[in-house]
Amino acid sequence: MTYTETDVREFFDQTLEAYLAFWDSDGVLHTGYFVDEADDDYHGASDRTTEIVAADAGLDRDSSVLDVGCGCGNFLMGLAGQIGFRGVGLDLSEERIKFAREKLGGRTGLDIRFDVGSATGMPYPAGEFSHVVSQDALFLVPDKPKTHTEIFRVLRPGGVFAFSDFLQPKSEISERSRKHVYDRVRWNGGYSFLGYQTALVEAGFEIVLARNVANHLGQTYRVLRGMALENAETTKDTAVREWMKAFAVSCQEIQYAIADGEFGWGIFVARKPA
């Protein structure tokens, strides 16, 4: 089965409640960057990934930042106040944007907003942003080259595209990984570590940095499995409890998929030539 943008949108609309019940009411949903192998602080690791992407991007108070696939909006809400940049978050899921807008409503002094829309056809003029960031979102887009063309278009010359994303290191995927890693989140398939860089160059970007960080992906799902099993014990809502148990099984399968080279994670920085 090939998933469409509509399948992806429906999935992320429908899973918001379960995700919030599991992660936390703040909506922390991305892969962590851990201090060492003993580190099991998922929230700290998740925040660290955000800090790394922001530092790699070189964000400062003069930046105008677009977060593509912003989900619940944590990247911009966490950093805009701290660094002082102007930001826009874009996401396919109306539910996630609604959550982000409600959360933003309670904060003052931030020059950010959230829009519903797709990375494959962005509602912004050419050259609008100095930076485009994204965390674990672009892998879901069925037409990835179209996304790269759009990101290239909305960046000003010399602009920076910094992001983390999931990788498909091997071209052949086993049935088990297909079920637990790919179908689980309506993901058709992705780039290898090198294939991603080739695709960005084909879209006109210069590669500034590429980090293969699969070890942190493995640690994220090791820690999340423990959290899922622990939370399942205390959750009263039967549907959420069943979701957590199924997720714990998937977390174990994800370890196998990473070990077999069927799932990976990368952090990349690319530049639109000046």
Ligand SMILES: C[S@@+](CC[C@H](N)C(=O)[O-])C[C@H]1O[C@@H](n2cnc3c(N)ncnc32)[C@H](O)[C@@H]1O
């Ligand atoms: C795994 S979540 C990550 C959310 C957020 N970046 C974070 O780190 O918490 C992936 C997000 O990508 C969004 N997404 C998927 N396809 C998209 C598209 N074509 N355009 C915009 N957003 C998309 C989903 O709706 C979802 O909110």
